Amino acid sequence: MKSKLKIAIFSLTSCSGCQMEVVNLGGKFLDILKYIKVENFPLVKEKKNVKKYDVVFIEGSPVTKKNIKELKKIRKKTKFLIALGTCACLGCVQKMKNYRNKDEVIKNVYQFVKKIDNFEIKPLKDYVTIDFELSGCPINKNEFYWAICQLLAGKIPKISQRPVCYECQLEENECLLQKGQVCLGPLILGGCEAVCLKSKQSCDGCRGFLKDAKIENYIKIFKKQGIDKKDFEESLEIFGLK
Ligand code: SF4
Ligand code: SF4
Numbered sequence: 716m717k718s719k720l721k722i723a724i725f726s727l728t729s730c731s732g733c734q735m736e737v738v739n740l741g742g743k744f745l746d747i748l749k750y751i752k753v754e755n756f757p758l759v760k761e762k763k764n765v766k767k768y769d770v771v772f773i774e775g776s777p778v779t780k781k782n783i784k785e786l787k788k789i790r791k792k793t794k795f796l797i798a799l800g801t802c803a804c805l806g807c808v809q810k811m812k813n814y815r816n817k818d819e820v821i822k823n824v825y826q827f828v829k830k831i832d833n834f835e836i837k838p839l840k841d842y843v844t845i846d847f848e849l850s851g852c853p854i855n856k857n858e859f860y861w862a863i864c865q866l867l868a869g870k871i872p873k874i875s876q877r878p879v880c881y882e883c884q885l886e887e888n889e890c891l892l893q894k895g896q897v898c899l900g901p902l903i904l905g906g907c908e909a910v911c912l913k914s915k916q917s918c919d920g921c922r923g924f925l926k927d928a929k930i931e932n933y934i935k936i937f938k939k940q941g942i943d944k945k946d947f948e949e950s951l952e953i954f955g956l957k
């Protein structure tokens with residue numbers, strides 16, 4: 716019998732929401748345990764001194780020296796490294812700090828803590844080689860499942876470069892952009908099943924830009940709709956797209 720794929724799921728600094736989505740797969744996750752061996756998943760059970768993995772998923776951003784050291788150590792131990800969620804792929808909400816005066820923020824938030832690390836928030840790919848990115852805040856658990864199935868079939872997962880609008884319009888949602896609201900859907904990588912639009916919330920771009928996002932064209936559209944450029948720029952700050 717073919718040996719099971721040895722995987723691990725780790726987290727750096729994050730809210731753990733993407734790992735929770737993996738757990739939320741419930742019975743589906745238990746089903747794939749026939750084919751994979753979860754060697755390490757500290758959220759559920761930590762195992763020390765594992766030497767090698769086939770696939771590692773890492774959630775979160777490196778915000779301390781310890782996080783960076785951990786990330787580099789994990790990279791050496793795995794054949795295939797996947798950035799899990801927008802913190803890992805882009806920096807996500809933690810990256811908002813980069814758009815502010817960081818010294819001022821630290822002074823106000825940690826006024827009684829001396830010598831705190833104050834790193835620029837960067838995606839994992841700025842520190843180590845990443846083999847695949849699964850973005851989303853949080854990730855789409857069905858997409859995680861699909862990615863594991865692709866790997867089990869010996870394929871490298873590849874996400875179709877379709878905008879959020881594609882799934883939004885398949886659902887026949889009312890277009891918020893046409894109503895004069897900022898919605899980043901035309902610029903953003905789909906795959907989330909346009910979940911925000913189902914609840915009549917605009918897309919703030921948590922999955923990151925499409926490879927060929929036509930930002931200039933988008934700006935022309937929203938100018939026509941009378942949308943303020945400032946509102947657009949503020950939307951870009953939420954998930955670290957600015
Ligand atoms: S991407 Fe979002 S849900 Fe996932 S860990 Fe980061 S903040 Fe949490
Ligand atoms: S509401 Fe947003 S995601 Fe949906 S079609 Fe309009 S611009 Fe695209």
Ligand code: SF4
Pocket residue numbers: 851852879903904907908909910911912917918919920921922923
């Ligand atoms: S609609 Fe936009 S903000 Fe909402 S989950 Fe999808 S990509 Fe993220």
